[in-house]
Amino acid sequence: QDSYHLRFADIGPPRGTRAEVMMWWADEIKSRSDGRVEIEFFWGGALANPASMVDSVGSGLADMGYVVGEYTTLLSRMAFASIPYVENDPWVAMRATFDTVSENEDVQDQLAETGVQFLNTFGPGPTQILSREPITTVEEFAGKKFQGAGAWQDWGKAMGAVPVTLPYHEGYQALERGTTDALQGWITVTRAYKLYEVSPHITLANSGMTTSTGVVINQELFDSMPADLKAILQDTSVELMDRYAQALTAETDTIMEALTQGVDGYKVTFHELPEDELARWKERAAFLVPAYVDAANESGLDGQAIWDAYSANLEKYRQIVATEGYPWTE
């Protein structure tokens, strides 16, 4: 077989930062492969839904897809990449997660069973807190009805918040009517999902990010491809992380500026946390790393080893940023 038409199952809208870089990525693959690899996107879960994405790509229903680790037990071994207050730099977090996923045998074993291979991992930038009323202290957070997911929900409870679980798309109306007071969010997602219309306040909690998400390809298909096409897919996907991180960093300031001025008449006040206050927020997430290690140990893995490997990769990329800068800052 010399040409490939690949169906990509995405779960998000066809617009916004991530959609734009995804389309760049597909175009780039097409041109680098001289048109031998063409990628067709199905947005918004039209081809496969978030819950069954791993199986959909693993079976070949979709050739490629965007997976979210938190949605499925099948990727439980990637939980190390979604712990609050670990890393706020999207480039560092994405690269470190991708390296860890690619290198770690436990994670690779689990992926081999599902029949998918990761081509990259994604991180949406630092997690912030969207709210109806200003939240600037732990005390103000306490008692608020907080809609978060995964480890952020656990952290929210440790902050004294009331956990609310609703599907993310119900978040808008829940905030609007005060059914929830606060929502876990990210700056670019806030814009894409129009959440600023109902959250006049955003606290820059900078509480790390979830990077157990990414692009996967059907393993059998990938193995059957000629070496040059494999290399094109892999290289372009690594560059996709760089490009996304660059776009996120560049866009975050623009979006914050725009929201401060007002978009469609909706204005947002951003609250920065003083260092000592931020330390208190961070401290309430401290139990989550040992909790992760315990949980991993319980399921028969060496939790500490995975955590150490991830930490080492994070440190490696932090060093690169400190000494060489980002790949896009020549």
Add this chain to the structure above:
Amino acid sequence: MDPMTLGIGGIFVMLALVALRAPLAVSLGLVGVGGMVLSFAFPANRPANLERGINIAWTYLKSEPYDAVANYTLIAIPLFLLMGFVAFYSGFTKDMYAAGRAWMSGLPGGLAMATIVGCAMFAAVSGSSLATAAAMGKLAVPEMIRNKYDKGLATGVVAMGGTLGALIPPSILMILYAIFTEQSVGRLLQAGIVPGLLSALMFMLYIGVRAYVQPGWAPRPGRVGWPERMRSLGGVWSVIALFTIVMGGLYAGIVTATEAAAIGAIGAYGISLLSRRLTPQIARGSLIETVVQTGSIFAIVIGAKIFVAFITLTGVTQILSGFFLGLDVAPFVVLLLIALLYIVLGSFMEPLGIMLLTLPVVIPVIEGLGYNLIWFGIILIKLLEIGMITPPLGLNVFVLKGVVGDEVKLETMFRGVLGFLAVDLVTLLLLLSFPAISLWLPSLLGP
């Protein structure tokens, strides 16, 4: 195998099975599975591999039936159905319509008009068309039939009134459209209010005129005197209390639009208990009737999901959209072609699936023509909602079939919808011709 041929062949086989009385859920689901196997077993330009086709369909079927129904937002449908059954068997609706009959005895089709008002009120609480039809079905249809209304009218009015649920906020479909097209959710929701009310008014106008011209369609009772009118008010408190609980809960921020249905069902039980009408038979029977209807409706939803997954794989939707949009015609004709496209797709697909598949193709065209995307959102919601009442796959009609049972045939219901559909197309034309109907309120309320 050419995917397009497979897709169109699949649609014909499905329709043939439906015509041969195969259960709708099975016709959709079986053709969907079969088509999925074929499309992977015999891919275009690649060697055949039957095992691959079977494996993929097998994996898909392992998760899809669960994923299709294990959706939090959907709980509004059984819970609103339950509310309706309890209210019906406790006799609240009988009292309400008796009062309606007494007070509106002079108004042709008064009870059907009142039903539209009820639908609009529930639309302001529930987030979807199906939930609105589920809530209003048992409250309204049996009482109109009891009052000798034409059966097609009695069911058609609720099937059509249900579609207001997606137009009048809250609306799940609108939120998803806004996110998909990067439009303001707030503005879009505001934009739905006037078109929603206009649609309701147009329905009422149609009811009034037709009932006046054709008295047998919605027979008027004889004049009712004032003493009887006043007496009839004694029984309406229960329905008013129910509405107040549900709407108050939502607008006070106590419950979400989904949870409002639970409050509605609890409220119905509570009021029934307080008014000493709740018997063990009513309590248990309502639960059982609700689960039977839930099973019946969602069997179809699952079948439809599987069928749509197959159609998605064949690319028929994208090719159809490309064809309609590729014609070199005047902008207004493009809009009419888009309307036609959605009405065709709406006959055998559900709104969300259609929206996800077509928007990436349709929106750039609409933007290219310089149209306002908020306005187009309203047009789109109306078009998608028409699909909810057209055969063969018209989910609102199936909900009503469930609540009225064997008394009214499915064909009668679809026929009853026809007149409303014609009126709705006029409303649609008005919305298309005068964008201000949609855009005026958001410009006024804008923050």
Add this chain to the structure above:
Amino acid sequence: MRKLVNLLDQALVAFAAAALAVMMTMTGLSALGRYFLNRPVPDDVVINQMLMALLVFLPLSHVQKVRQHVSVTLFSDWLPPAGLSRLEVFGRVLSLLFYGLLAATAYAATLKAYKINDIEYGELDLLTWPVHAAMTLGLIGFVLRLLLELARPIFDAGDGQAPSDPA
């Protein structure tokens, strides 16, 4: 056989009705708890999703018994009774194929969920296999009823009785 199938579907429907009662009560309590006591029911969303699956799959056999599976009769009403009864058999055979397949995949899903300890992430990390198992049971109940209905003409002929009422 008939008694057994009827007993099974009564049990399944009763179970589904109980699930609906739980759904209503829990959702209401959760909303009130969140608003007034700052404490919603943990994982109410996940539990509701699971209950939804029970509500849909457990009653399927009973839905068939009370003839509530939707089909379109408009195009075949002109047929003579013999033709209609053939179409009915045809519809049941197709149903048997489809729901037999779903019963098999639901069973496979149960085994897989059990094997990998599949959970819905949340406060309670609820296991999913019991729900898949319940779905399987509902589908098996439906398949048994379809088999019974397909076999009935044979029994009835043997008994020398007229075809009985489907309910």
